[in-house]
Amino acid sequence: MALSCAVLNPTHVLSDKSPCLSLKSSSTAYAHGSYRMLFQDPKYAQASILKAPAAFSSSHRGSPLKCYMRTEKGDLGGVSVGTETTEWKRAEGIVKELERQCSTPISRLREVVDAMAEELRVGLASEAKSNLLKMVISYVDTLPTGDEKGLFYALDLGGTNFRVLRVQLGGKEGRVIDKEFTEVTIPANLMVGTEKELFDYIASELAKFVTSEGKNFYLEPGRQRELGFTFSFPVHQTAIASGTLIKWSKGFSVSEMVGKDVVVALKEAMERQGLDMHVSALVNDTVGTLAGGRYRDEDVMIAVILGTGTNACYVEHADAIPKCQGLLPKSGYMVINTEWGNFWSSHLPVTEFDKALDAESINPGDHIFEKLISGMYLGEIVRRLLLKLAEDAALFGDNIPSRLREPYVLTTPNISAMHQDTSPDLKVVENTLKNVFGISHIPLRTRKLVVELCGIVAVRAARLAGAGIVGILKKLGRDVIGDTGKMRTVVAIDGGLYEHYSFFRQNMQSAVKELLGSEVSETVVLELSSDGSGIGATLLAASNSRYSKKS
Ligand SMILES: Nc1ncnc2c1ncn2[C@@H]1O[C@H](COP(=O)(O)OP(=O)(O)O)[C@@H](O)[C@H]1O
Numbered sequence: 001m002a003l004s005c006a007v008l009n010p011t012h013v014l015s016d017k018s019p020c021l022s023l024k025s026s027s028t029a030y031a032h033g034s035y036r037m038l039f040q041d042p043k044y045a046q047a048s049i050l051k052a053p054a055a056f057s058s059s060h061r062g063s064p065l066k067c068y069m070r071t072e073k074g075d076l077g078g079v080s081v082g083t084e085t086t087e088w089k090r091a092e093g094i095v096k097e098l099e100r101q102c103s104t105p106i107s108r109l110r111e112v113v114d115a116m117a118e119e120l121r122v123g124l125a126s127e128a129k130s131n132l133l134k135m136v137i138s139y140v141d142t143l144p145t146g147d148e149k150g151l152f153y154a155l156d157l158g159g160t161n162f163r164v165l166r167v168q169l170g171g172k173e174g175r176v177i178d179k180e181f182t183e184v185t186i187p188a189n190l191m192v193g194t195e196k197e198l199f200d201y202i203a204s205e206l207a208k209f210v211t212s213e214g215k216n217f218y219l220e221p222g223r224q225r226e227l228g229f230t231f232s233f234p235v236h237q238t239a240i241a242s243g244t245l246i247k248w249s250k251g252f253s254v255s256e257m258v259g260k261d262v263v264v265a266l267k268e269a270m271e272r273q274g275l276d277m278h279v280s281a282l283v284n285d286t287v288g289t290l291a292g293g294r295y296r297d298e299d300v301m302i303a304v305i306l307g308t309g310t311n312a313c314y315v316e317h318a319d320a321i322p323k324c325q326g327l328l329p330k331s332g333y334m335v336i337n338t339e340w341g342n343f344w345s346s347h348l349p350v351t352e353f354d355k356a357l358d359a360e361s362i363n364p365g366d367h368i369f370e371k372l373i374s375g376m377y378l379g380e381i382v383r384r385l386l387l388k389l390a391e392d393a394a395l396f397g398d399n400i401p402s403r404l405r406e407p408y409v410l411t412t413p414n415i416s417a418m419h420q421d422t423s424p425d426l427k428v429v430e431n432t433l434k435n436v437f438g439i440s441h442i443p444l445r446t447r448k449l450v451v452e453l454c455g456i457v458a459v460r461a462a463r464l465a466g467a468g469i470v471g472i473l474k475k476l477g478r479d480v481i482g483d484t485g486k487m488r489t490v491v492a493i494d495g496g497l498y499e500h501y502s503f504f505r506q507n508m509q510s511a512v513k514e515l516l517g518s519e520v521s522e523t524v525v526l527e528l529s530s531d532g533s534g535i536g537a538t539l540l541a542a543s544n545s546r547y548s549k550k551s
């Protein structure tokens with residue numbers, strides 16, 4: 001079977017040193033001019049001089065045989081004479097089309113900003129089930145003052161990790177006198193198990209941690225230990241220390257929990273563990289991050305999580321919350337947990353791959369924005385693209401590795417490592433694809449294509465996250481220089497995706513700058529607040545302590 005490749009001739013050159021021919025199974029190719037066939041893979045090392053018109057065949061089967069062809073006089077000035085197979089052209093076509101579908105030009109981002117600002121407003125107007133954004137009233141209407149004192153614990157149940165923390169707070173002078181924490185990965189089976197299994201695991205880890213309390217930590221005599229419980233899932237908050245689960249996200253589905261008070265579930269589990277501790281605050285991790293950020297900088301107004309999932313909260317004026325009837329806080333403001341992961345707009349650049357991922361997820365139709373931008377999903381999107389290229393353009397040869405069909409086997413840390421591979425031969429890409437999918441002998445141009453795919457998915461995610469932030473700034477009227485002049489707004493950001501993926505961080509920051517313009521963007525600070533939610537939860541436990549004298 002002849003490859004339908006162009007006939008080679010000396011003028012037909014490729015600008016890079018990518019392999020010139022991809023030979024699948026037994027096939028022949030034709031070459032004009034006299035060339036030396038250099039096989040890239042040593043096991044086919046046979047240099048043979050081909051006299052034009054030359055035909056050669058390979059009995060090689062399986063993944064493509066890569067080779068270089070050069071004139072007898074050696075290298076054609078550093079280029080190889082090559083030809084494109086139809087499959088390669090098809091692969092490039094698919095990637096180009098994907099780039100078009102995922103594009104986020106500033107015009108489209110502005111539409112997303114406006115849609116986000118509108119959904120924020122709608123969500124504050126009423127508790128209608130139809131609201132995309134839950135806009136959860138957090139019952140946090142006072143943020144840390146710095147006067148907090150004493151020993152407080154925090155427990156942070158996230159999408160991937162579960163953290164326990166204790167701090168000794170020393171008021172304005174001492175601030176954080178000492179802190180200790182431990183982090184464990186949540187066993188996957190508990191994400192889909194029973195309430196008792198999940199909460200007994202959490203309570204037992206917490207009880208273990210309490211027994212290791214050192215002498216640096218001091219509990220006032222006669223007091224019960226107090227805890228800030230950070231629960232990174234959509235909760236309908238009913239008071240500062242109670243709330244019922246609205247729905248799971250990020251691969252969790254402990255079914256009988258929906259509608260139940262998560263603090264009651266934790267308290268029952270703590271009792272089963274014999275753990276004597278009072279839950280003083282139930283907070284979303286964005287609210288914890290905001291509190292931790294405000295403890296350091298009084299201009300923190302917004303907190304964003306870009307981790308396994310994504311979400312944002314912000315400080316809203318109480319009189320801008322119509323659904324907050326009769327709950328007018330003395331402070332005049334209320335922290336709102338937007339639950340923006342559930343945002344959707346027709347302006348979002350959603351592709352067939354995103355739709356398929358959503359349809360096959362455990363929460364189809366939910367958290368569409370989160371599925372476009374957060375750490376749980378970026379690797380999975382790239383995997384789906386690679387599978388498409390393998391099926392439609394034989395990117396990795398005739399036989400498709402079975403692991404390429406395995407959902408979530410390619411993680412976002414994998415794609416950030418490949419995407420940020422600075423080695424000249426893209427060794428990280430090669431090793432990652434080999435370790436994850438068992439694919440080897442990947443030519444350089446294919447590795448470059450994989451990097452390009454990671455970039456397309458990451459840029460879209462980062463720019464959409466930036467648009468989400470500007471949507472909140474717009475809701476607050478801080479996307480322009482108001483008549484009160486320039487106001488500094490700090491956005492505290494936590495989460496492994498933002499913290500570890502610098503390319504994502506840079507693209508998000510540049511999207512915010514592009515949307516705001518240089519003058520306004522100078523008033524907005526995006527800062528990494530990597531231990532924010534834990535510290536913040538202890539601070540909120542302190543400010544809502546059963547022993548504090550509420551004025
Ligand atoms: N090196 C990395 N590059 C890109 N994303 C990463 C990296 N390391 C972790 N992440 C993302 O961060 C997520 C963990 O975020 P983190 O905030 O630490 O925990 P959680 O989401 O459980 O609160 C992981 O699910 C992963 O998607």
Ligand SMILES: O=P(O)(O)OC[C@H]1O[C@@H](O)[C@H](O)[C@@H](O)[C@@H]1O
Nearest residue numbers: 158159232233249307308309311
């Ligand atoms: O910290 P994580 O696991 O990345 O969670 C971030 C967000 O994940 C979303 O799925 C939840 O609905 C939010 O409540 C949460 O804040």
